[in-house]
Amino acid sequence: MLTQIGQTVTCWNCGKSPEEVHFCSHCESLQPPTTDYFEYFGLPRKLQIDLGALEQSFYRLSRRLHPDVYFRRPERERQLAVDATAWLNDAYRTLKDPVARGEYLLDLYGMKKSEQKSSNVPPELLEEVFDLNMALEEIRTGDDSVRPQLIEAKAKFENLLEEVDHSLEAGFGEWDRTESRDALEKIYSVLNRRNYIRNLLRDVNAELV
């Protein structure tokens, strides 16, 4: 079962247009998921989300869609419940995490997360990353004298990560106000930078343990 956004859908049971996201408004039968994650939760495509309300919706929808509720129904409906709940769970997991939420929105607009990992150094970090990689190299060869330098670098990159999270929040706000391509581009570059810093921190932590 695959989602095809924008296609005309008909109810598998009565053949009419179901008109609603989860259940057919004519025959009340459960429908396979055909919307994006935002719409599945009845939300507009905004990035600043009330997490408490999201959780309440998740619980409410789980009670209506979960396979346990369809256990004594025919096989076809049981399978639909599995598909619907898998979609609901995937959507909830994505939307409740700001980074996953941002990446998902970019994906909806054809901006897939960059596949490159370490080659794509954000220019403003070039110098520090170079020094850091040298230090990492040395500690790997057994030179423990660079340890203080690594600890310092760790603190620095942790601060940077916090800054990046603030920029992300700002990017989210800009998107919610303007829904502009500019905002998407900004989020895209912030997320790339965040990903890069996180990978660096992971390498540093691995050596410091």
Add this chain to the structure above:
Amino acid sequence: MGIDLGTTNSLVAYMDSVRPKIITDADGEKIVPSVVAMTPEGELTAGRPAADLLLSRPERAVYSVKRLMGKGIGDVTEELKLFPFQVVEGSESVIRIRLGDRILTPPEISAQVLRRLKLNAEGHFGQPITKAVITVPAYFNDAQRQATKDAGRIAGLDVLRLVNEPTAASLAYGLDKRKQGIVAVYDLGGGTFDISILKLHDGIFEVLATNGDTHLGGDDIDNLLIHIALEDVATEWGEDISRDAVGVQHLRRAVIEAKHALSTEPEALLRFSYRGKQYNRHIDRPLFEKLIAGIIERTLEPCRQAVLDAKIEVRHIDEVVLVGGSTRIPLVRETVQVMFQKKPHAELNPEEVVALGAAVQAGILAGVQQDMLLLDVTPLSLGIETMGGVVSKLIHRNSTIPASATEVFTTGVDGQKNVLIHVVQGEREMTGDCRSLARFDLKDIPPMPAGMPRIEVRFLIDANGILNVTARDVRSGKEQSVEVKPSYGLTDEQVEAMITESIDQAEADFRQRQVVEARLEADAILAATEKAMDHDAWFEISEEERAAIKTALNELRMAYYADDHLLIRSQVEKLNQATFHLAELMMDTAVRSALQGKDIREVG
């Protein structure tokens, strides 16, 4: 019914209108030891009789088979040194164990335990029971879950759902109290350790994170103590009995008794006598705790990881619940209290709570518990092997299940017809460090230049935590065939063959039970009739009546040993008819009117 299929012990429970209850066997015992043995007559038996055989004929018995579920021989080499099992060579993808003249896989052995529980439940309800919820350790991987499901099918059960043990326990706890808040469930059983952190909200049980070790439990404590005692015995007796399976099993029982005593007493005497020799050793609690501290310590890292993954802090946890027999050990309780900074709960029997919870889940599926809903997670990340053996993660651990991911695959060579996808489970970055789950072969791809085909593959982890894979050709929209080659475990065909084999056994079980019940009825009326023959009334009835009773009595005695419950029942009825007048006379005339309609079994 709900089944707790444990490493050491198993239990079965059902929902009695609003409350789960444990089902006992004919002798009133709740616990069925997870031991399977081959009787001297060459029949497979499970539970208590098998546990007795383990002592006298250890080479014909298997215990703790749960540790071998979903494993290959390479996974358990260390472990097998401690167990007396005879593992058959060439057990790479499925372990095969020799038991008497049979060679059996772990699912078939577990199926014997399940069959015993099924019989107990059928004895309780007086009708065939085929649907069950079975619990598994939360940290079980796909192959271990699949093996458990296979065991259920082989036992003739329709496995409605596999439920994680700590989650099941939380259902049993949550039933009474309608709690809100965050609960940690610490489950240290016979062979496995699980920690789960749940959020409770108006009847929704949402698992936030789970972690554990499927190779950590009471068995490890037993093995450690056995090891020490064996060395002592070797010094004291001048004799190494570690290769003597009977001796080791007796020592094992003695060690377990001492361990249990140490949970309530400040010291215990480990008392072992064998072949006329004695070994006694006092163990006090400080020594015991020193010995097992390392084992208990190993539960802490999974706890920390679970708290981290749940994105909470220890102080956010409102309650801690203890599950599993090993949590009776005071040091375990202290360790948990220090870790979670809270006194743990243990109001419910830690050995019964999982089975009770399984029954609650069965009630949820049956629509009896409509307000309760369990949202569980997958314990391990699921990924596929990419270039250079690097794992690309598709579904992360602690994702709520059902969970899914889709990925598009293509070909690397012109005209390529097959694409092989290697799926692994685990947290590490290299395929070799993860657990191989299966290879999925996308077959019959229409020949096209390299990179042109687009096959969309959907990975779905269902509510049992088991992976399902489907594929579709993006261009044609047609379903693409996928052949599954599990890395560990049985193929569908093998399970089918085992089911066929076991249906014969199930029918034999059912007939056997009916014969037993008919014989019980026969026993009652035979005893009553024999007693009545000494009664004064025996001489008050006519000669013909006495002859008829004697004939019916003899016919029933003859039918008694036939394995035919219908024959036994019809003879019971004949004797009942023949003794009707006698029974009436035996009643005191004063109470005769009050007791009208009673038969000989009630007036004798």
